[in-house]
Amino acid sequence: MSFNLDKITRENVKGLSPYSSARDEYVSDGSTMVFLDANENPFENGVNRYPDPQQRGLKAILAEQKGIKEENILLGNGSDEVLDLLFRAFCEPKQDNIITLPPTYGMYKVLSGINLVENREVLLTHEFQPNVEEILKTIDSNTKLLFICSPNNPTGNSFSTKVIEELLKSFDGLVVIDEAYIDFSSEESWTSKLAEFPNLIITQTLSKAYGMAGIRLGICIASAEIIAVINKIKPPYNVNQLTQEKASSRVLDIDAVKNEVNQILAERAKLEEALKTVSFVENIYPTDANFILAKVDDATLRYNQLLAKGVVVRNRTTQPLCANTLRFTVGTSKENNSVITALKELSN
Numbered sequence: 376m377s378f379n380l381d382k383i384t385r386e387n388v389k390g391l392s393p394y395s396s397a398r399d400e401y402v403s404d405g406s407t408m409v410f411l412d413a414n415e416n417p418f419e420n421g422v423n424r425y426p427d428p429q430q431r432g433l434k435a436i437l438a439e440q441k442g443i444k445e446e447n448i449l450l451g452n453g454s455d456e457v458l459d460l461l462f463r464a465f466c467e468p469k470q471d472n473i474i475t476l477p478p479t480y481g482m483y484k485v486l487s488g489i490n491l492v493e494n495r496e497v498l499l500t501h502e503f504q505p506n507v508e509e510i511l512k513t514i515d516s517n518t519k520l521l522f523i524c525s526p527n528n529p530t531g532n533s534f535s536t537k538v539i540e541e542l543l544k545s546f547d548g549l550v551v552i553d554e555a556y557i558d559f560s561s562e563e564s565w566t567s568k569l570a571e572f573p574n575l576i577i578t579q580t581l582s583k584a585y586g587m588a589g590i591r592l593g594i595c596i597a598s599a600e601i602i603a604v605i606n607k608i609k610p611p612y613n614v615n616q617l618t619q620e621k622a623s624s625r626v627l628d629i630d631a632v633k634n635e636v637n638q639i640l641a642e643r644a645k646l647e648e649a650l651k652t653v654s655f656v657e658n659i660y661p662t663d664a665n666f667i668l669a670k671v672d673d674a675t676l677r678y679n680q681l682l683a684k685g686v687v688v689r690n691r692t693t694q695p696l697c698a699n700t701l702r703f704t705v706g707t708s709k710e711n712n713s714v715i716t717a718l719k720e721l722s723n
């Protein structure tokens with residue numbers, strides 16, 4: 376494996392310099408300065424100024440908490456924006472390709488369509504693990520990104536560390552590990568391996584364990600060199616002021632986040648036990664996330680029956696390897712009791 380960032384960066388991106396905004400040139404350090412540089416409305420209301428385009432305050436908090444450097448972080452309007460930026464930085468439309476491992480998160484495919492980049496799908500094995508042999512056969516000189524979602528949505532399991540490591544070592548494009556659900560997992564984040572693998576990109580989000588889906592904050596973690604390339608193309612003010620403030624206070628309140636995660640994990644165990652007693656549940660897949668994938672006799676029938684009882688779950692029956700499966704997000708104790716009651720009523 377010989378990873379060369381320059382070789383995999385799009386030609387037009389190499390020549391770009393990032394847009395230089397007024398707030399890039401001078402960010403308030405708390406001292407009293409007169410800001411007449413950005414054509415803002417001067418009357419204070421908390422959001423009348425442009426936000427810091429580099430989100431320095433929030434990045435400092437995240438860097439300390441994750442044991443990485445600020446230069447290893449890029450933030451986006453949800454991880455969906457971060458994922459889109461990866462396509463735009465590294466994939467030449469109509470020429471390059473990416474590899475995804477279905478059944479997996481649907482946005483990789485959607486983004487490949489939007490960006491006119493071929494999506495090569497290599498199915499997971501029946502144990503929902505990456506099929507290394509097939510992946511390596513599918514890679515060619517135009518393969519730029521390999522998307523690994525671990526813990527995986529919708530299956531819920533984490534991928535084997537050994538398998539991911541093998542892929543990182545044998546692929547000389549970028550390996551994107553989507554860790555949206557890592558805070559629910561017993562596995563360690565790949566952020567600790569950043570120095571070891573120059574082709575590693577990790578994405579995380581505040582939308583899941585941190586309970587902040589509404590503010591849209593996605594995190595990209597990679598080498599300083601990779602982050603510098605993506606920084607060239609990110610919209611200057613992609614993370615708004617309110618999001619930066621909310622995210623900072625939530626990330627600092629890590630004890631509250633951990634407490635909620637622990638409650639969700641306890642509820643997940645309760646829901647798993649209840650699902651085992653439901654007559655039409657045929658299999659409950661091991662999960663490392665805040666949801667459970669279960670195989671039932673007839674997913675569409677059961678989905679509609681639950682809907683009629685006021686409970687919305689996700690019908691994953693059309694996904695490869697997921698025939699007749701339903702995905703249950705773990706809710707509050709009260710919400711989980713509702714789904715358990717509904718399932719029991721349907722169970723006889």
Ligand SMILES: Cc1ncc(COP(=O)(O)O)c(C=O)c1O
Pocket residue numbers: 452453454455456480524528553555556579580581582588591592593
């Ligand atoms: C695997 C995975 N990645 C990313 C996302 C999207 O995250 P965000 O809300 O940060 O855009 C989701 C949302 O469901 C997801 O399941």
